[in-house]
Amino acid sequence: MKKVLTVLALALVLALAMSCAALAEERPAEYLSAYYGVSFDGEVTVDAFNDALSALGEPAVEVETLTLADAVVAAVKLADMDELAMSYVNADAPDKAANVLAEEGVTVDEAYQPYVACALDLDLVDDDADFAGAVSAEQAAELLYKAAEMAGMGRHYIGRVSDDDILTVLRSTLDSFIIFDEETLSNLGTEIVLQGAATGYNLKYEGYSADFLEEYTIQYGHSDYIHAAQLIALLDSEGFDAYVQIEPKVSVYEYLIEWGEPGEPTPTYAVREVEDGRYLTYAVEYDMLLEFDTLEEKEAFHDLIETYAKKYDESYDADGNLIENLIAGAWWQPLYSSQTEMENEEFGLLYDNVVYDATGMYSIHPFSLPENCEAIAEVVAEVAPELSVSPVAIYVNPAFMRYTTGESHQ
Numbered sequence: 109m110k111k112v113l114t115v116l117a118l119a120l121v122l123a124l125a126m127s128c129a130a131l132a133e134e135r136p137a138e139y140l141s142a143y144y145g146v147s148f149d150g151e152v153t154v155d156a157f158n159d160a161l162s163a164l165g166e167p168a169v170e171v172e173t174l175t176l177a178d179a180v181v182a183a184v185k186l187a188d189m190d191e192l193a194m195s196y197v198n199a200d201a202p203d204k205a206a207n208v209l210a211e212e213g214v215t216v217d218e219a220y221q222p223y224v225a226c227a228l229d230l231d232l233v234d235d236d237a238d239f240a241g242a243v244s245a246e247q248a249a250e251l252l253y254k255a256a257e258m259a260g261m262g263r264h265y266i267g268r269v270s271d272d273d274i275l276t277v278l279r280s281t282l283d284s285f286i287i288f289d290e291e292t293l294s295n296l297g298t299e300i301v302l303q304g305a306a307t308g309y310n311l312k313y314e315g316y317s318a319d320f321l322e323e324y325t326i327q328y329g330h331s332d333y334i335h336a337a338q339l340i341a342l343l344d345s346e347g348f349d350a351y352v353q354i355e356p357k358v359s360v361y362e363y364l365i366e367w368g369e370p371g372e373p374t375p376t377y378a379v380r381e382v383e384d385g386r387y388l389t390y391a392v393e394y395d396m397l398l399e400f401d402t403l404e405e406k407e408a409f410h411d412l413i414e415t416y417a418k419k420y421d422e423s424y425d426a427d428g429n430l431i432e433n434l435i436a437g438a439w440w441q442p443l444y445s446s447q448t449e450m451e452n453e454e455f456g457l458l459y460d461n462v463v464y465d466a467t468g469m470y471s472i473h474p475f476s477l478p479e480n481c482e483a484i485a486e487v488v489a490e491v492a493p494e495l496s497v498s499p500v501a502i503y504v505n506p507a508f509m510r511y512t513t514g515e516s517h518q
Contacts (some may be wrong), residue, residue, distance in 0.1 A: 133349075133401055135321060136253030137245070139262065142321055146252070148245035152179075157248060161186070164256055176247060177220040177239040180227045183251045187258035193226035214239065230258070263399070264318055265351040269343045274352065278340060282333045285356040285392050286375040288313060290470035292492060296463065297360055297472045298382050299491045305483040306461075306474035308361030310393075314469045318353035320399035326409055327502075328444040331359070331393040335417075335437030339396070342416055342435060348409070351399040356392060357473075363387040407451055410505060413442055418507060420518050440518055441511040445502040456509030459499040463488055466495075475502075477512065 140146040146160040157179060158168035166186045171178050184193050196205035208225035209216065212235035216224050220239065227233045232254050237247070256262045266281050267274045290311065297309045310329075318325070330336060340352065363370060363379045365387060370379035376392035400406040419440045423432040446455070461484045464471045474484055481499045488497045510516040 134250070134253065135324075137249040139253055139321060140249055140256075143262075143319065144256075146249075148248050150245060152243040152245060152248045157182070157243065160248070160252060164252065164261065174243055175240055176233070176237055176243050177216050177224060179243050179248060179251055180233055180239070181220065181223045183232055183255040184223045184227055184230075186252065187230065187232065187255040189226055189230065189258070193222045196222040196225050216240070230254075232258075263320055263351055263353075264316070265320075265353045265397075265399075267352055268349060269340055269352060269398075270349045274340055274344075275337050278337055278352070278354065279333065281354050282336060282394065285394070287358055287378060287390055287392055288356075289358070290465050292495075293463065293465050293470055293472045294360075296488065296492045296495070297474070298388060300472075300474050300484060300487045301360070301362055301388065302383060302386065303487055305480070305487045306476055308359065309472045309474040310357040310359055310395075312355060312357045312395075312471050312473060314471065316353070316355040318351075318355060318397035318399070320351060320353070320397055322447040324401075324403065324406055325397060325399045326406055326444050326446055328396045328398065328442075329357075329393065330396070330437065330439070330442075331391065332437030335435065336394065336396060338435040338437075339417065342412065343398075346412060348405050348412075349401050350405070351397075353397040355395040355397060357395055359389075359391045359393045361389050363389040406446070409444070410450075410452055410455075413444065413505070418442055441507050442505065443508045445504045447500065447502055450503050454506040454509075455503040456506065456512075458502050458504050458509070458512065460502050461485070462498045462500055463492075463495050464498075475512075 137147065140160070144160075144163045146163050148156060148160070152174060154169065154171060154174045157174050161168055161182055164186060166182060169178050169182050184190060195201075196208070198204070205221040205225040208228060209221060212228050214224060214228065214235055216239045224233070224239060228235055232251060243251075253262060266277050271277070288311070293311060297311065300306050301308060328339070336354070343350070365385070370387070370389075373379070378390045379387050380390065382388050398409070400409070417435050417438045419430075419432075419434065419438050423430055423434065425431045445458070449455075457478060458475050459478060459481050461474050461476055461481060462471050476484055481497075485497050485499075488495060504512075507518065510518070
């Protein structure tokens with residue numbers, strides 16, 4: 109039965125969401141804990157800060173008592189901005205650091221000046237901070253998270269839903285994708301499909317991985333670029349906000365020749381014969397990763413899709429004409445999932461049977477019901493015994509679960 113999104117219910121959810129959105133956007137302490145095992149409590153000691161730097165791959169600070177200025181120096185180095193900072197006291201422009209500090213009304217000892225000036229320009233730290241004082245847990249987490257993100261060790265994203273230029277950046281990103289390959293994994297994936305362990309798989313490249321906080325994140329898969337743009341615009345119009353990352357994937361599935369001649373290959377689509385009379389489709393699609401500001405927004409995403417981006421039988425008239433106003437590229441069985449359990453009990457359990465290549469940079473993702481994981485593992489053991497399969501539990505939207513189990517087409 110189609111869920112109806114009521115304006116009142118969504119407004120209530122989003123009112124709650126907006127009340128804490130400003131605090132929820134970065135969640136630096138939560139991020140450092142989830143990805144690096146770093147946490148602070150109260151005033152940060154030298155040992156605690158050095159433990160955090162070690163977890164982030166940075167050398168220790170050699171001081172007896174940690175000040176915020178010391179922490180800033182370490183953060184600038186973590187952000188890979190050491191040389192830039194020292195250019196603030198370049199012999200040809202010796203007053204740059206002093207001028208920045210004077211403009212911001214900040215006074216620090218001379219040894220710290222280029223680093224603090226650089227950190228201020230990078231928005232790593234606020235100008236009203238007490239640089240000679242102790243470092244609070246909140247300051248340490250925010251400083252190290254921002255620096256780690258600059259160094260490519262935090263979230264990877266193209267922007268936020270609310271950014272003025274998000275649709276331009278989104279389209280530019282999508283237009284850059286072409287078919288890519290990893291031979292060992294492609295051979296393995298082909299066997300998984302040919303042997304019937306799965307109906308298809310996705311090939312992905314880790315360089316695009318969002319590295320979002322899973323608790324707040326939905327992964328939404330699709331192929332239509334206009335759909336992606338309209339979905340982001342829809343989210344913005346309904347008051348949602350989230351980090352956005354687009355992860356390209358090569359979607360591989362069996363092509364039946366009775367569907368007709370597949371046509372000439374393009375940079376984003378090809379059909380190849382992999383065995384006598386059997387063909388596989390290779391199509392560039394995408395996973396849109398959305399890390400919402402609140403759990404309420406994450407849960408409300410389902411009702412948004414049900415209302416604006418999901419086809420049902422009643423979406424058509426008796427002559428087969430679409431009569432419901434849906435966004436472009438709406439599907440009968442949209443696919444979106446969470447790696448953490450949803451409050452909505454209609455979400456069902458599938459497994460993403462992840463297999464990485466030897467470098468850890470490429471991976472294939474055949475989905476399966478829990479009882480079919482073993483069949484995939486057996487093919488991996490037979491075809492690529494040097495690799496291993498890691499089943500990851502994912503909680504999938506009701507329509508896709510109904511389609512997967514054969515319960516319904518809608």
